[in-house]
Amino acid sequence: MEIPIWTVMKLTMVMIHLVRAACSSVVLLILPFVVLAKQPSAKVTLDEATRQAGYTLELGRIDLGIQPDSLVTATKAWVRRVKNYPDLPNHLRAISPVYSFTIQDEIDWLTIPLQLQYHLKGKKYKYDRSIYYYDTTSETWKELDSIVSRSDQTVTTEWGALHAQIVVAADTTDPFGPSKIKQFSEFGSVAAASAIVLDEATGDVLYSSHPDSERSIASMTKLMTAYVLFQEGIDLDAIATYHDSYDQVGGSLRVSEGETMTMGDLMYAMVVGSANNAAYALVGNAGYSLDEFIDSMNEVALELGLEHTIFADPSGLAVGNISTAHEYAKLMRAVLQNDTLAEMSATSYYEFTTLNYGNFHDFNNTNPLLWTSGLEITGSKTGYIDEALYCLAMRVEQDDHAIITVVMGAPTLNDRTTESYRLVNWAFDNYAW
Template sequence: MRFRFPVMFFALLLTLTAHAQAPVASMGNGEYQVVSGDTLWNIAQRIRPAGASMAQVMLAIIQANPSVFINNKTDLLKKGTVLRLPASGEITSLSNSGTSSNSETSKPRVLGDLKPASPDSARLNLASVNAMVIDTRTNEVLYSNNSDAVVPIASISKLMTAMVMLDANQPMDEKISVQIDRTRELKNVFSRLRIGSVVSRRDMLLMTLMSSENRAASSLAHHYTGGYDAFIAAMNAKARALGMTNTHFVEPTGLSEKNVSSARDLTLMVQAAAKYALIKDLSTTPKKDIRFSKPSYTLAFYNTNPLIQNHTWNIQLTKTGFINEAGRCLVMLTNINDRPLIMVLLDSYGKRSHVGDASRIRHWLETGNSTRVPTAAKAYHQRKLSALGG
């Protein structure tokens, strides 16, 4: 048997608040009976001898209890389980980077190679009606709910807009004007950008990704080589090339409910977008003042994802979206417990419900448990599921 130790516990060393722990209550003969609330991490913390790392202690506990830690379930300790507690010598004899042994059952794995365990997805409660979470390193689906339903995706569309524009290799420092003539969805939609004013293509892309500025996205399509119609055709061709079989675009902003996709398809789009360094950079920019000409004016723009301002998050790519037909939407490429993840969250109710779902996913990955979904968001979720026949 090979033992795998979840990398996620090392992140807990940084994120859990330090507090005094009571000594482990031994049953005698170096044994301990698990009580409610016990985790491998806090048991290891309480028995760690001087000079030993948490990695050594947790590995030693796993080695000492092969029948308990099976199939990576190191995050689940059942109340009443009796553990054999390793002696100090057993713990300190282990190396953090693994030791050699002829015994398959006593060979600790190199920590960098160990696969993190996944918590029980049934214990995760979300406001989003359609959702998917994947580990990009292994392509493991950690969570999926209505992930193949074809639904409006609002401004998540702008990630495809960005990729198509960058694929054209047009000069990023070229000054282009704000144009919306062909995007009829923008009629009577408020924007601070003045029609005809001029800014660099790069700043137009920044506004599109960071602030979800609809006139900026429309302008990128209007100034595309081949024109607006060719741009929309390129969006759909790119989707097909990526294997996004449930996706279709009719315009570049996401204001149309006819821009549709599925949570599963959007994991493919996020993976593709992450290959563009500029998309990662611009989508995670917190804020910027942008100066326009013809006429001259300056506007401040901010990221639509408030988690960008939260330094406890490690976000490499993000895009938000909202129209009434799509609900609140969010996609992110992030890193939790040294695990690269794509989150796709579609159709939730409440201004911060999508952000709340991202935090619920993080809490679930770190603890195995979910936090509460607000009542109004939960009721919306249930109504939508009923409409879907679920």
């Protein structure tokens, strides 16, 4: 029998309504437990049962947790991404989108606070992170007390507001230090008399062995010499004249009385080639007497808070150039803020020709790890005299994080190089930022 077209249409409409009703029932059943919210906003109407049980509203990586019985009445709640919002101050770097949330209720403030949680999803950041809200009264972004879980990769806070704009941001003035990974492995002992590894951003000590033992630092002294000269405004393009009075024993630049070069050439010779006579030539051509300059070195050390660091000459030949592994690491943190000096110290090879005699000079950096290790070394200085034994300080970067290693009093050149290399790899393998 043929069914009239009108009957078919009516049956079709009935089926559509049944499907819609069924789908609506399913949605009502699952809403209290799951919210699929990849869209720019998420909202929910809370019935009495859900108000009593509590509810988590999710939008992307942000969770808005309404605690059980925290609301007075059954109500509506929503959260959405905001495109137009007040500018963040310069020191804050937004990690999340800016969100706006609203909960309708008879009360103005929740005595049982909301739980706000943002999922970082494995992202690494150099600086501390918190949840911030926009205070409409002061028209400023204000920080909420937040807990960062590195294992769960979340930022969480509790707050009683019913309406606000919020964002997760990193405070670039407050570095966020590294933490040990779950499979952390101790480094063990070193052959060197003292050693330390610091996180550059925070100064956190990641490893140490006799870090406060006072020892002669040999040619690592030269970084302070360079730093003081830069602080005094050295002109690297200025012409310097060499005099025999600058001659020193040990590693030296082979130049003669009256030979001329730039102050920059001398700086590279001192920092890269560790030439002792270059240190004295720099001091003399900068217009200082030796005593005046040594006084300046010690004044700067005190300004940096280095209470166990003393300088006796600009080259490091004197046994009386003293520091500790910990204090020298602090010195490295300060010195390497000068980008020009940092770049010089990590230069593998340098060459120049004297201006008046035309004599060619070249030298490799005294730290072979610069070209053999594959490490991203962005600051370096070696040292050796009999009393100090073998010393090496480095800044090494990986994944936008930097550490400083200092090894002092290593028995052999190989110990100095090998232990520095192992400390770097151990630190990056066993800490997460």
